[in-house]
Amino acid sequence: xxxxxxxxxxxxxxxxxxxxxxxxxxxxxxxxxxxxxxxxxxxxxxxxxxxxxxxxxxxxxxxxxxxxxxxxxxxxxxxxxxxxxxxxxxxxxxxxxxxxxxxxxxxxxxxxx
Amino acid sequence: xxxxxxxxxxxxxxxxxxxxxxxxxxxxxxxxxxxxxxxxxxxxxxxxxxxxxxxxxxxxxxxxxxxxxxxxxxxxxxxxxxxxxxxxxxxxxxxxxxxxxxxxxxxxxxxxxxxx
Numbered sequence: 001x002x003x004x005x006x007x008x009x010x011x012x013x014x015x016x017x018x019x020x021x022x023x024x025x026x027x028x029x030x031x032x033x034x035x036x037x038x039x040x041x042x043x044x045x046x047x048x049x050x051x052x053x054x055x056x057x058x059x060x061x062x063x064x065x066x067x068x069x070x071x072x073x074x075x076x077x078x079x080x081x082x083x084x085x086x087x088x089x090x091x092x093x094x095x096x097x098x099x100x101x102x103x104x105x106x107x108x109x110x111x112x113x
Numbered sequence: 114x115x116x117x118x119x120x121x122x123x124x125x126x127x128x129x130x131x132x133x134x135x136x137x138x139x140x141x142x143x144x145x146x147x148x149x150x151x152x153x154x155x156x157x158x159x160x161x162x163x164x165x166x167x168x169x170x171x172x173x174x175x176x177x178x179x180x181x182x183x184x185x186x187x188x189x190x191x192x193x194x195x196x197x198x199x200x201x202x203x204x205x206x207x208x209x210x211x212x213x214x215x216x217x218x219x220x221x222x223x224x225x226x227x228x229x
Contacts, residue, residue: 006155031215042117042203042220043156088155092215099163099209100146100171101218105155 006089006104013079014112021087021107022073029091032072033101034063037086046087047074079111116140117221119204124226126198134189134224136204145187146205146218149173156203162187163209191226198228 006023013019023032031050035043047058049065049072056063062075072091076083086108090101117138126132136145144163148156158171162181176195181187187206191198202225207218 033218035220040201040223040225042119042205042222045217045219048217090218094215099144099169099215100158100161101215102158103148103156 004089004091004102004104006107008107009105010108010110012110012112015079015081017079019076019079019083019109020073021089022071023089023091023104024071025091025102026070027093027096028069029093030069030095031092032063032065033090033092034061034072034074035088035090037088037106039085043088076109079109081111081113084109084111117204117206117219119202119221119224122222122224124224126226126228128228129193130228131190131192132198132226132228134191134202134204134226136187136189136221138185138187138204138206138221140206140219141184142206142219143184143209144207144215145181146207147171147177147179147187147189148203148205150201150203150223159189159202191228198226201225 033048034046037043047063052069054065060077086106088106089104092101120135146161147159157173159177160179162168178190203223204221205218208216
């Protein structure tokens, strides 16, 4: 099946630092979504991307849909303690017949105040 | 107040018993999904449904069953055939554009199932 490689697996940063994480795939996607999950809760949608090259922001978060359609990245600027959590990327290409998202394994972010 | 409801938040069962997890949405979404999450892991797809009375197996469907009799409801039954049922179960729903593209996907709060 489709595989998504998400990196890094974990990050420990100081408050105020910028963060970057990415996902790569061996196959093409036509939708990329980024989620944040707090412990014991369901993932919350942060940003949705639908077009190759698209760059979208949501407050301090910025995500891009890679030109090759095989990758995406998420940046968080000026991190704050409430950014702590697990960030997941998810991709979809319904043309393959699989009509459901494939998820990366997550990036665990810890922010030191 | 629109959203996805999963109940209960915590569920305990004895080994060998079937258990049904509830998922209801009032977002008028066409598609619904069930995922399983193990500690420190990502989300794995169990089953999904694009329309009422239709559903497809995901990556780890063995030992699970679903039904989609109503648009707003997609219950998941964890059967005794599931070898390692203890996990965090997440339900999600999404709009599917007429072009066939998925338009965002939202998750419920999850149900933590413990089987002993």
